Amino acid sequence: MTLVAYLLLVFVGAYVVAVVEEWSTSGRLRPTAPLLHGLALLARESLTPRRHDRNLFEAGPTLLLVAAVLALVALPLAPGLLPVELATGALWLNAALVYVAVALLMAGWGPDGAYAMVGGFRFVGQFIGYAMLIVMPVTAVAMRAESLATIAVVESQAPLWNVLAQPLGFVLFLVAAMAVCFLPPFDQPVAAAELAGGVFGEYTGVRLVVVRLGRLVLVLTLALSVTVLFLGGWLGPWLPPAVWSLLKTLAVVLVMLSVGRYLPRLRTDWALEWGWKLGIPLALVNILWVGVVLLVGPA
Amino acid sequence: MSVLVVSLIVAAVLFAIGLYGALSQTNLVMIMMGVELMLAGAMLNVVAFWRYLHPEAYSGQMFVLVLMTVMALEMAVGFGVATARFRSRGSVEMEEAVELRG
Amino acid sequence: MIQVLFVVLFGAVAIWFAYKVFTTASMMRSALALLFSMTAVGAMFLALQAEFLGVLQIMMMASEMVVMALFMIMYMMNPGGLAAMEMTHQKRLSIAVAVVAGLLAVGAALFGGWPLATEAVAAPAGQTRELGLEIMERSMLVFETAGVTILVAMIATTALAIRRPA
Known part of the structure; x- marks a missing residue:
């Protein structure tokens, strides 16, 4: 029963993300538009490419949705509202997010089309660039919490939120989070203008609904993980804990969806170069900083 | 049969499949896949032994970490060799690498 | 009981995907089959109550295999496997060696006479x-x-x- 309620909540969250996404691109706030689009897609014919690899083609979008949901269940909304309580929650989050790259690789190879394949490989390149920037800030957060459990991570932020205690890690993780859900300026794999839809260009009808839903849940997951890891999760005065979590998540979703609109699309080689030559040294500095503060700071 | 024996049998089968792959494939990358499978079987053995013979000895778990490092290294060095070979010969087929015979 | 069930289930999945690695014609499929075989081994770690190692295995192997898929496509003559081609040598010898080694290991597992420990495993944290x-x-x-x-x-x-x- 609680599981059904939780999944319903995830669905509502994804819907809100869809409304916000449209607002951030077109400037119009239309609460019913995603519903109408979704219904229209469901009614539309679901075409398949001529020589597609059936297993990979069908499994790609599903794996995207599954990976996003698996990452989401390890993140708490409030002290009692954590679907799966893992002792290694922060590591589990990393593990589930890797499967986003697997899903895009499968979806890119499956249709046997040039645009989709190029999109899939672009995402793998991007993945090599951002992977370390997800893992290393999470390591620093876990160091401060002295635990990998997500509940303990939030509780460790009661004196000072991680966004202030380790601002470098916050910036790196936020940028990497945008790269995970291929939002602009990291939308190389789906680049509408040059790849005709990229990875998901060959998906239509019901399959496209799964793709869109998977991506929306992914954005929601990353926003909630930024909230839990850096913005103090449910901590806050007056309002009930879960409301604080949701408000912060909504704010992060707004930032993630709107910031990239003002930047040019990032080339894959630049993403790799900046990720490895700039991002990883900064992430190491962040880990060093957190370690030094933990050693010499007040207990 | 205990869980230990079941895990050991699974590990043995994984090892055998990996061994077959490493011996029979002609492509360097496929040979590496076989080696990875053999190492996975070894790791499964170590975890099963840790769990059912010495759950109090955490050096068993640490050994698995070292094995994972070995796997990553094997991949990295293997791809380095593959890249160098592909640059100079245009292929990573091991049938063509007879000049390494010495 | 439920633990045996999970170990058997994930073990079967791991073996099935490992078998697929060397029997499919498409390179992408064989890289992904190896990935899912490794993931199933990670799930077996979870079933064997080694939570940290299991999650670590699931994470590391997925990233490794994604990179491996990329390299396979780069260096393969025929990555899509659209035309049948022979990529094996000394097949009979390999099968014989693998079967002998596998049987030896299974025999050791069956007749090892393992002194099972009785103490319980610590909690994941x-x-x-x-x-x-x-x-x-x-x-x-x-x-x-x-x-x-x-x-x-x-x-x-x-x-x-x-x-x-x-």
């Missing part, structure tokens, strides 16, 4: 803590050696793969 202490205290030298080995491999690989002026 305690395990992670104990593992950390093991790494940082008793086995620190081993772990440091692993780290240095990684560094050496990184340098060696870069030296191998770098493009030299002709």
Whole structure:
């Protein structure tokens, strides 16, 4: 029963993300538009490419949705509202997010089309660039919490939120989070203008609904993980804990969806170069900083 | 049969499949896949032994970490060799690498 | 009981995907089959109550295999497997060696006479803590050696793969 309620909540969250996404691109706030689009897609014919690899083609979008949901269940909304309580929650989050790259690789190879394949490989390149920037800030957060459990991570932020205690890690993780859900300026794999839809260009009808839903849940997951890891999760005065979590998540979703609109699309080689030559040294500095503060700071 | 024996049998089968792959494939990358499978079987053995013979000895778990490092290294060095070979010969087929015979 | 069930289930999945690695014609499929085989091994770790190792295995192997898929496509003559081609040699010998080795290992597993431990396993959080202490205290030298080995491999690989002026 609680599981059904939780999944319903995830669905509502994804819907809100869809409304916000449209607002951030077109400037119009239309609460019913995603519903109408979704219904229209469901009614539309679901075409398949001529020589597609059936297993990979069908499994790609599903794996995207599954990976996003698996990452989401390890993140708490409030002290009692954590679907799966893992002792290694922060590591589990990393593990589930890797499967986003697997899903895009499968979806890119499956249709046997040039645009989709190029999109899939672009995402793998991007993945090599951002992977370390997800893992290393999470390591620093876990160091401060002295635990990998997500509940303990939030509780460790009661004196000072991680966004202030380790601002470098916050910036790196936020940028990497945008790269995970291929939002602009990291939308190389789906680049509408040059790849005709990229990875998901060959998906239509019901399959496209799964793709869109998977991506929306992914954005929601990353926003909630930024909230839990850096913005103090449910901590806050007056309002009930879960409301604080949701408000912060909504704010992060707004930032993630709107910031990239003002930047040019990032080339894959630049993403790799900046990720490895700039991002990883900064992430190491962040880990060093957190370690030094933990050693010499007040207990 | 205990869980230990079941895990050991699974590990043995994984090892055998990996061994077959490493011996029979002609492509360097496929040979590496076989080696990875053999190492996975070894790791499964170590975890099963840790769990059912010495759950109090955490050096068993640490050994698995070292094995994972070995796997990553094997991949990295293997791809380095593959890249160098592909640059100079245009292929990573091991049938063509007879000049390494010495 | 339920543990046996999970171990058998994930073991079967791991073996099935491992078998698919060398029987499918498409390189992408065989890389992904290896990925899912490794993931199933990670799930077996979880079923064997080694939570940290299981999650780590699931994470590391997925990233490794994604990179492996990329390299396979780069260096394969026929990555899509659209035309049938022979990519094996000494097949009979390989099968014989693999079967003999596998039977030996299975025999050792069946007739090993393992002295099963009776004590229960620690809770996951305690395990992670104990593992950390093991790494940082008793086995620190081993772990440091692993780290240095990684560094050496990184340098060696870069030296191998770098493009030299002709």
